[in-house]
Amino acid sequence: MTNTIYQYKMPTELIFGRGAAEQVGKIAASLGAQTAMVVTDPGVTKAGLLQGIIASLEAAKINYIVFDQVESDPSTQLVMNVTEIAKTNNCNLIIGVGGGSALDASKAIAAMVTNPGDISEYAGIGKLKNPTLPVIAIPTTAGTGSEATYWSVLTNKQTKLKAGVGSWYLMPTVALADPLLTLSLPASLTASTGMDALTHAIESYVCTATQPISEAMSEKAIALIGRSLRKAVVNGRDIQAREDMLYASMIAALAFNVTRLGLAHAFVVPAAAYFPIPHGIGNAILLPHVMEFNYLACPEKFAKIAELMGEDIRGLSVLEAAQKSVTAVKSLMKDIGIIKGLRQFGVTENDLPHLAEEAAKTGNVPVNPRVANVQDIINIAQKALDGIA
Numbered sequence: 411m412t413n414t415i416y417q418y419k420m421p422t423e424l425i426f427g428r429g430a431a432e433q434v435g436k437i438a439a440s441l442g443a444q445t446a447m448v449v450t451d452p453g454v455t456k457a458g459l460l461q462g463i464i465a466s467l468e469a470a471k472i473n474y475i476v477f478d479q480v481e482s483d484p485s486t487q488l489v490m491n492v493t494e495i496a497k498t499n500n501c502n503l504i505i506g507v508g509g510g511s512a513l514d515a516s517k518a519i520a521a522m523v524t525n526p527g528d529i530s531e532y533a534g535i536g537k538l539k540n541p542t543l544p545v546i547a548i549p550t551t552a553g554t555g556s557e558a559t560y561w562s563v564l565t566n567k568q569t570k571l572k573a574g575v576g577s578w579y580l581m582p583t584v585a586l587a588d589p590l591l592t593l594s595l596p597a598s599l600t601a602s603t604g605m606d607a608l609t610h611a612i613e614s615y616v617c618t619a620t621q622p623i624s625e626a627m628s629e630k631a632i633a634l635i636g637r638s639l640r641k642a643v644v645n646g647r648d649i650q651a652r653e654d655m656l657y658a659s660m661i662a663a664l665a666f667n668v669t670r671l672g673l674a675h676a677f678v679v680p681a682a683a684y685f686p687i688p689h690g691i692g693n694a695i696l697l698p699h700v701m702e703f704n705y706l707a708c709p710e711k712f713a714k715i716a717e718l719m720g721e722d723i724r725g726l727s728v729l730e731a732a733q734k735s736v737t738a739v740k741s742l743m744k745d746i747g748i749i750k751g752l753r754q755f756g757v758t759e760n761d762l763p764h765l766a767e768e769a770a771k772t773g774n775v776p777v778n779p780r781v782a783n784v785q786d787i788i789n790i791a792q793k794a795l796d797g798i799a
Protein backbone atom coordinates (compact mmCIF):
# COMPACT_ATOMS: atom_id res chain seq x y z
CA MET A 411 0.00 0.00 0.00
CA THR A 412 1.37 3.38 -0.93
CA ASN A 413 1.40 6.28 1.42
CA THR A 414 0.72 9.75 0.07
CA ILE A 415 1.27 12.95 1.99
CA TYR A 416 -1.22 15.67 1.11
CA GLN A 417 -0.61 19.35 1.52
CA TYR A 418 -3.35 21.95 1.70
CA LYS A 419 -2.41 25.60 1.93
CA MET A 420 -4.85 28.47 2.41
CA PRO A 421 -3.42 31.81 3.57
CA THR A 422 -6.55 33.94 2.97
CA GLU A 423 -8.84 34.87 5.86
CA LEU A 424 -12.37 33.93 4.78
CA ILE A 425 -15.31 35.89 6.18
CA PHE A 426 -18.65 34.66 4.90
CA GLY A 427 -22.24 35.64 5.56
CA ARG A 428 -25.07 38.08 5.04
CA GLY A 429 -23.84 41.58 5.81
CA ALA A 430 -20.15 40.57 5.93
CA ALA A 431 -19.18 43.36 3.50
CA GLU A 432 -20.08 45.94 6.13
CA GLN A 433 -16.96 44.89 8.03
CA VAL A 434 -14.69 46.24 5.30
CA GLY A 435 -13.83 49.50 7.09
CA LYS A 436 -12.89 47.74 10.31
CA ILE A 437 -10.77 45.20 8.41
CA ALA A 438 -9.08 47.92 6.34
CA ALA A 439 -8.13 49.69 9.58
CA SER A 440 -6.77 46.46 11.06
CA LEU A 441 -4.59 46.07 7.96
CA GLY A 442 -3.11 49.52 8.57
CA ALA A 443 -4.72 51.16 5.54
CA GLN A 444 -4.29 54.91 5.15
CA THR A 445 -5.53 55.22 1.59
CA ALA A 446 -7.43 52.38 -0.05
CA MET A 447 -8.11 51.97 -3.74
CA VAL A 448 -11.50 50.43 -4.50
CA VAL A 449 -11.26 48.60 -7.84
CA THR A 450 -14.50 47.62 -9.52
CA ASP A 451 -16.49 47.72 -12.76
CA PRO A 452 -19.22 50.09 -13.96
CA GLY A 453 -21.96 47.49 -13.38
CA VAL A 454 -21.17 47.26 -9.67
CA THR A 455 -21.33 51.04 -9.28
CA LYS A 456 -24.58 51.19 -11.26
CA ALA A 457 -26.17 48.47 -9.11
CA GLY A 458 -25.40 50.56 -6.00
CA LEU A 459 -23.26 47.84 -4.46
CA LEU A 460 -20.50 50.24 -3.39
CA GLN A 461 -22.70 52.28 -1.06
CA GLY A 462 -22.39 50.07 2.03
CA ILE A 463 -18.69 49.51 1.38
CA ILE A 464 -17.96 53.23 1.06
CA ALA A 465 -20.04 53.99 4.18
CA SER A 466 -18.05 51.40 6.12
CA LEU A 467 -14.72 52.89 4.96
CA GLU A 468 -15.87 56.39 5.90
CA ALA A 469 -17.05 55.23 9.32
CA ALA A 470 -13.57 53.76 9.90
CA LYS A 471 -11.97 57.01 8.66
CA ILE A 472 -10.10 55.29 5.81
CA ASN A 473 -9.23 57.54 2.86
CA TYR A 474 -10.15 55.96 -0.44
CA ILE A 475 -10.21 56.45 -4.17
CA VAL A 476 -12.47 54.52 -6.52
CA PHE A 477 -11.51 53.11 -9.92
CA ASP A 478 -14.68 51.68 -11.44
CA GLN A 479 -13.75 51.09 -15.05
CA VAL A 480 -12.50 47.49 -15.03
CA GLU A 481 -13.44 45.86 -18.34
CA SER A 482 -14.50 42.24 -18.70
CA ASP A 483 -11.49 40.03 -19.40
CA PRO A 484 -9.23 42.84 -18.12
CA SER A 485 -6.08 43.64 -20.02
CA THR A 486 -2.51 43.78 -18.79
CA GLN A 487 -2.46 47.36 -20.08
CA LEU A 488 -5.38 48.32 -17.82
CA VAL A 489 -3.61 46.76 -14.84
CA MET A 490 -0.45 48.77 -15.51
CA ASN A 491 -2.40 52.03 -15.99
CA VAL A 492 -4.35 51.62 -12.76
CA THR A 493 -1.19 50.61 -10.90
CA GLU A 494 0.19 54.07 -11.75
CA ILE A 495 -2.93 55.68 -10.26
CA ALA A 496 -2.51 53.59 -7.09
CA LYS A 497 1.14 54.61 -6.79
CA THR A 498 0.44 58.30 -7.44
CA ASN A 499 -2.15 58.31 -4.65
CA ASN A 500 0.04 56.34 -2.23
CA CYS A 501 -2.59 53.63 -1.85
CA ASN A 502 -1.55 50.95 0.61
CA LEU A 503 -4.61 48.68 0.36
CA ILE A 504 -6.56 47.42 -2.67
CA ILE A 505 -10.22 46.53 -2.25
CA GLY A 506 -11.57 44.54 -5.19
CA VAL A 507 -15.35 44.48 -5.59
CA GLY A 508 -17.03 42.54 -8.38
CA GLY A 509 -16.84 39.41 -10.47
CA GLY A 510 -13.73 37.63 -11.67
CA SER A 511 -12.59 40.49 -13.87
CA ALA A 512 -12.59 43.09 -11.07
CA LEU A 513 -11.05 40.74 -8.52
CA ASP A 514 -8.33 39.48 -10.88
CA ALA A 515 -7.49 43.07 -11.84
CA SER A 516 -7.36 44.11 -8.16
CA LYS A 517 -4.93 41.35 -7.28
CA ALA A 518 -2.70 42.18 -10.25
CA ILE A 519 -2.71 45.91 -9.40
CA ALA A 520 -1.74 45.12 -5.80
CA ALA A 521 1.12 43.02 -7.18
CA MET A 522 2.42 45.64 -9.59
CA VAL A 523 2.63 48.35 -6.93
CA THR A 524 5.33 46.27 -5.26
CA ASN A 525 6.91 44.39 -8.20
CA PRO A 526 9.02 45.91 -11.00
CA GLY A 527 8.32 45.75 -14.75
CA ASP A 528 5.11 44.73 -16.53
CA ILE A 529 2.55 42.20 -15.28
CA SER A 530 2.99 40.20 -18.53
CA GLU A 531 6.50 39.30 -17.38
CA TYR A 532 5.00 37.33 -14.48
CA ALA A 533 2.76 35.00 -16.52
CA GLY A 534 3.14 31.47 -15.23
CA ILE A 535 3.40 30.17 -11.69
CA GLY A 536 5.51 31.53 -8.86
CA LYS A 537 7.23 34.33 -10.76
CA LEU A 538 6.24 37.37 -8.69
CA LYS A 539 9.25 38.54 -6.70
CA ASN A 540 7.66 40.50 -3.86
CA PRO A 541 4.55 40.29 -1.67
CA THR A 542 1.71 42.45 -2.98
CA LEU A 543 -0.14 45.24 -1.22
CA PRO A 544 -2.81 43.77 1.07
CA VAL A 545 -6.03 42.95 -0.79
CA ILE A 546 -9.62 42.67 0.43
CA ALA A 547 -11.65 40.75 -2.17
CA ILE A 548 -15.43 41.21 -2.16
CA PRO A 549 -17.20 39.04 -4.77
CA THR A 550 -20.51 40.17 -6.29
CA THR A 551 -20.95 37.07 -8.46
CA ALA A 552 -20.97 33.42 -7.40
CA GLY A 553 -18.65 31.75 -9.87
CA THR A 554 -15.06 32.77 -10.30
CA GLY A 555 -13.93 32.17 -6.73
CA SER A 556 -11.10 34.65 -7.35
CA GLU A 557 -11.49 35.83 -3.73
CA ALA A 558 -9.92 32.54 -2.68
CA THR A 559 -7.41 31.67 -5.42
CA TYR A 560 -3.85 32.52 -6.31
CA TRP A 561 -4.71 33.27 -9.96
CA SER A 562 -5.12 36.48 -11.86
CA VAL A 563 -6.11 35.87 -15.48
CA LEU A 564 -5.49 38.83 -17.79
CA THR A 565 -5.42 39.41 -21.53
CA ASN A 566 -2.56 41.00 -23.40
CA LYS A 567 -4.52 42.86 -26.07
CA GLN A 568 -1.42 43.31 -28.26
CA THR A 569 -0.28 39.68 -28.39
CA LYS A 570 -3.84 38.26 -27.98
CA LEU A 571 -2.46 35.95 -25.32
CA LYS A 572 -3.98 35.22 -21.95
CA ALA A 573 -1.56 36.00 -19.17
CA GLY A 574 -2.42 33.71 -16.29
CA VAL A 575 -0.37 34.88 -13.33
CA GLY A 576 -0.32 32.38 -10.48
CA SER A 577 1.42 33.09 -7.19
CA TRP A 578 0.77 32.56 -3.50
CA TYR A 579 1.39 36.29 -3.21
CA LEU A 580 -1.85 36.79 -5.19
CA MET A 581 -4.03 35.22 -2.51
CA PRO A 582 -6.20 38.04 -1.15
CA THR A 583 -5.44 38.94 2.45
CA VAL A 584 -9.13 38.80 3.32
CA ALA A 585 -12.12 37.49 1.34
CA LEU A 586 -15.38 39.14 2.37
CA ALA A 587 -18.13 37.02 0.84
CA ASP A 588 -21.54 38.57 1.37
CA PRO A 589 -24.52 36.91 -0.36
CA LEU A 590 -26.54 40.14 -0.05
CA LEU A 591 -24.26 41.63 -2.73
CA THR A 592 -25.29 38.93 -5.22
CA LEU A 593 -29.06 39.50 -4.94
CA SER A 594 -29.20 41.91 -7.89
CA LEU A 595 -27.13 39.80 -10.28
CA PRO A 596 -29.21 39.28 -13.47
CA ALA A 597 -30.45 35.76 -14.27
CA SER A 598 -28.15 35.31 -17.27
CA LEU A 599 -25.03 36.19 -15.24
CA THR A 600 -26.23 34.06 -12.34
CA ALA A 601 -26.50 31.14 -14.77
CA SER A 602 -23.13 31.61 -16.47
CA THR A 603 -21.10 32.33 -13.33
CA GLY A 604 -22.84 29.45 -11.52
CA MET A 605 -21.79 27.10 -14.29
CA ASP A 606 -18.22 28.36 -13.94
CA ALA A 607 -18.35 27.36 -10.26
CA LEU A 608 -19.78 23.94 -11.17
CA THR A 609 -17.01 23.45 -13.75
CA HIS A 610 -14.41 24.34 -11.10
CA ALA A 611 -15.88 21.82 -8.68
CA ILE A 612 -16.18 18.99 -11.21
CA GLU A 613 -12.86 19.53 -13.01
CA SER A 614 -10.99 19.72 -9.70
CA TYR A 615 -12.84 16.66 -8.34
CA VAL A 616 -11.96 14.33 -11.19
CA CYS A 617 -8.48 15.63 -12.06
CA THR A 618 -5.37 13.61 -11.29
CA ALA A 619 -4.14 16.17 -8.73
CA THR A 620 -7.23 15.82 -6.56
CA GLN A 621 -6.73 15.11 -2.86
CA PRO A 622 -9.00 14.41 0.12
CA ILE A 623 -9.37 18.01 1.31
CA SER A 624 -10.11 19.44 -2.13
CA GLU A 625 -12.42 16.50 -2.89
CA ALA A 626 -14.53 17.21 0.18
CA MET A 627 -14.96 20.81 -0.92
CA SER A 628 -15.77 19.82 -4.50
CA GLU A 629 -18.44 17.37 -3.34
CA LYS A 630 -20.10 19.97 -1.15
CA ALA A 631 -19.96 22.56 -3.94
CA ILE A 632 -21.49 20.18 -6.51
CA ALA A 633 -24.35 19.32 -4.15
CA LEU A 634 -25.07 22.97 -3.33
CA ILE A 635 -25.05 23.99 -7.00
CA GLY A 636 -27.28 21.04 -7.90
CA ARG A 637 -29.71 22.18 -5.21
CA SER A 638 -29.61 25.94 -5.68
CA LEU A 639 -28.45 27.20 -9.10
CA ARG A 640 -31.90 26.78 -10.69
CA LYS A 641 -33.51 28.59 -7.76
CA ALA A 642 -31.02 31.48 -7.90
CA VAL A 643 -31.60 31.88 -11.65
CA VAL A 644 -35.40 31.86 -11.58
CA ASN A 645 -35.72 33.93 -8.41
CA GLY A 646 -32.72 36.14 -7.75
CA ARG A 647 -34.23 37.30 -4.44
CA ASP A 648 -34.02 33.78 -2.98
CA ILE A 649 -31.38 34.60 -0.38
CA GLN A 650 -30.85 30.99 0.68
CA ALA A 651 -30.13 29.99 -2.93
CA ARG A 652 -27.80 32.99 -3.30
CA GLU A 653 -25.99 32.04 -0.11
CA ASP A 654 -25.62 28.43 -1.27
CA MET A 655 -24.20 29.58 -4.60
CA LEU A 656 -21.72 32.04 -3.11
CA TYR A 657 -20.53 29.45 -0.62
CA ALA A 658 -20.30 26.81 -3.37
CA SER A 659 -18.31 29.17 -5.57
CA MET A 660 -15.87 29.92 -2.75
CA ILE A 661 -15.26 26.31 -1.73
CA ALA A 662 -15.00 25.15 -5.37
CA ALA A 663 -12.20 27.72 -5.65
CA LEU A 664 -10.60 26.37 -2.49
CA ALA A 665 -10.60 22.99 -4.24
CA PHE A 666 -9.17 23.96 -7.63
CA ASN A 667 -6.65 26.36 -6.16
CA VAL A 668 -4.57 23.35 -5.09
CA THR A 669 -5.36 20.99 -7.99
CA ARG A 670 -5.82 22.99 -11.21
CA LEU A 671 -8.73 22.09 -13.55
CA GLY A 672 -9.27 20.19 -16.81
CA LEU A 673 -10.07 20.34 -20.53
CA ALA A 674 -13.00 22.79 -20.31
CA HIS A 675 -10.85 25.50 -18.77
CA ALA A 676 -7.88 24.47 -20.92
CA PHE A 677 -9.94 25.27 -24.02
CA VAL A 678 -11.98 28.24 -22.87
CA VAL A 679 -9.32 30.43 -21.27
CA PRO A 680 -7.03 30.83 -24.32
CA ALA A 681 -10.01 30.81 -26.75
CA ALA A 682 -11.47 33.87 -25.01
CA ALA A 683 -8.53 35.93 -26.30
CA TYR A 684 -9.70 35.27 -29.89
CA PHE A 685 -13.49 35.11 -29.54
CA PRO A 686 -15.89 36.98 -27.23
CA ILE A 687 -16.74 33.88 -25.19
CA PRO A 688 -17.87 34.71 -21.64
CA HIS A 689 -15.84 32.49 -19.31
CA GLY A 690 -18.78 30.81 -17.57
CA ILE A 691 -20.78 30.21 -20.75
CA GLY A 692 -17.74 28.74 -22.50
CA ASN A 693 -17.10 26.36 -19.63
CA ALA A 694 -20.75 25.34 -19.51
CA ILE A 695 -20.77 24.61 -23.24
CA LEU A 696 -17.63 22.46 -23.01
CA LEU A 697 -18.41 20.77 -19.69
CA PRO A 698 -20.82 17.95 -20.72
CA HIS A 699 -18.64 17.01 -23.69
CA VAL A 700 -15.51 17.00 -21.55
CA MET A 701 -17.32 14.84 -18.98
CA GLU A 702 -18.41 12.41 -21.71
CA PHE A 703 -14.78 12.14 -22.81
CA ASN A 704 -13.45 11.77 -19.26
CA TYR A 705 -15.84 9.49 -17.41
CA LEU A 706 -14.15 6.22 -18.34
CA ALA A 707 -11.02 7.37 -16.49
CA CYS A 708 -12.76 7.45 -13.09
CA PRO A 709 -16.38 6.29 -13.39
CA GLU A 710 -16.83 6.07 -9.62
CA LYS A 711 -16.19 9.79 -9.34
CA PHE A 712 -18.66 10.59 -12.11
CA ALA A 713 -21.27 8.30 -10.52
CA LYS A 714 -20.84 10.32 -7.30
CA ILE A 715 -21.30 13.57 -9.25
CA ALA A 716 -24.59 12.22 -10.63
CA GLU A 717 -25.75 11.36 -7.13
CA LEU A 718 -24.68 14.73 -5.72
CA MET A 719 -26.63 16.48 -8.48
CA GLY A 720 -29.79 14.63 -7.52
CA GLU A 721 -29.88 11.81 -10.09
CA ASP A 722 -31.36 8.50 -8.97
CA ILE A 723 -28.55 6.00 -9.53
CA ARG A 724 -30.05 3.12 -7.56
CA GLY A 725 -29.76 -0.17 -9.43
CA LEU A 726 -27.42 1.21 -12.06
CA SER A 727 -23.95 -0.10 -12.87
CA VAL A 728 -21.10 2.28 -12.09
CA LEU A 729 -20.74 3.14 -15.78
CA GLU A 730 -24.45 3.79 -16.19
CA ALA A 731 -24.43 5.97 -13.09
CA ALA A 732 -21.37 7.83 -14.37
CA GLN A 733 -23.19 8.65 -17.62
CA LYS A 734 -26.01 10.11 -15.55
CA SER A 735 -23.66 12.89 -14.45
CA VAL A 736 -23.63 14.13 -18.06
CA THR A 737 -27.43 13.96 -18.17
CA ALA A 738 -27.60 15.93 -14.93
CA VAL A 739 -25.36 18.73 -16.23
CA LYS A 740 -27.26 18.98 -19.54
CA SER A 741 -30.59 19.10 -17.76
CA LEU A 742 -29.32 21.88 -15.47
CA MET A 743 -28.06 23.83 -18.48
CA LYS A 744 -31.41 23.53 -20.26
CA ASP A 745 -33.27 24.68 -17.17
CA ILE A 746 -31.10 27.79 -16.81
CA GLY A 747 -31.10 28.63 -20.51
CA ILE A 748 -27.59 27.72 -21.66
CA ILE A 749 -28.34 25.69 -24.76
CA LYS A 750 -26.38 27.21 -27.63
CA GLY A 751 -22.89 26.14 -28.69
CA LEU A 752 -19.63 27.88 -29.50
CA ARG A 753 -20.84 28.93 -32.94
CA GLN A 754 -22.85 31.77 -31.36
CA PHE A 755 -19.50 33.46 -30.67
CA GLY A 756 -18.24 33.05 -34.24
CA VAL A 757 -16.17 29.89 -33.68
CA THR A 758 -16.14 27.53 -36.70
CA GLU A 759 -14.58 24.15 -37.52
CA ASN A 760 -11.63 25.96 -39.11
CA ASP A 761 -10.69 27.59 -35.80
CA LEU A 762 -10.55 24.39 -33.78
CA PRO A 763 -7.03 23.12 -34.65
CA HIS A 764 -5.47 26.43 -33.63
CA LEU A 765 -7.56 26.75 -30.46
CA ALA A 766 -6.84 23.13 -29.51
CA GLU A 767 -3.10 23.73 -29.96
CA GLU A 768 -3.34 26.66 -27.56
CA ALA A 769 -5.39 24.60 -25.11
CA ALA A 770 -2.89 21.74 -25.16
CA LYS A 771 -0.16 24.07 -23.92
CA THR A 772 -1.97 24.91 -20.68
CA GLY A 773 -1.31 23.37 -17.29
CA ASN A 774 -4.91 22.15 -17.11
CA VAL A 775 -4.30 19.39 -19.69
CA PRO A 776 -1.68 17.31 -17.82
CA VAL A 777 -4.06 16.88 -14.84
CA ASN A 778 -7.12 15.97 -16.93
CA PRO A 779 -8.20 12.48 -15.82
CA ARG A 780 -8.13 11.02 -19.34
CA VAL A 781 -4.97 11.53 -21.37
CA ALA A 782 -5.83 13.97 -24.13
CA ASN A 783 -3.97 15.07 -27.26
CA VAL A 784 -4.70 17.94 -29.64
CA GLN A 785 -6.99 15.79 -31.80
CA ASP A 786 -9.02 14.76 -28.74
CA ILE A 787 -9.50 18.42 -27.85
CA ILE A 788 -10.57 19.20 -31.44
CA ASN A 789 -13.12 16.36 -31.28
CA ILE A 790 -14.57 17.64 -28.00
CA ALA A 791 -14.76 21.22 -29.25
CA GLN A 792 -16.41 20.01 -32.47
CA LYS A 793 -19.24 18.55 -30.39
CA ALA A 794 -19.50 21.84 -28.49
CA LEU A 795 -19.98 23.96 -31.63
CA ASP A 796 -23.71 23.37 -31.81
CA GLY A 797 -24.89 23.25 -28.23
CA ILE A 798 -27.20 20.79 -26.53
CA ALA A 799 -30.65 21.75 -27.83
Ligand SMILES: [Fe+2]
Binds near residue numbers: 689693
Ligand atom coordinates in the same frame (compact mmCIF):
# COMPACT_ATOMS: atom_id res chain seq x y z
FE1 LIG B 1 -13.34 29.31 -14.25
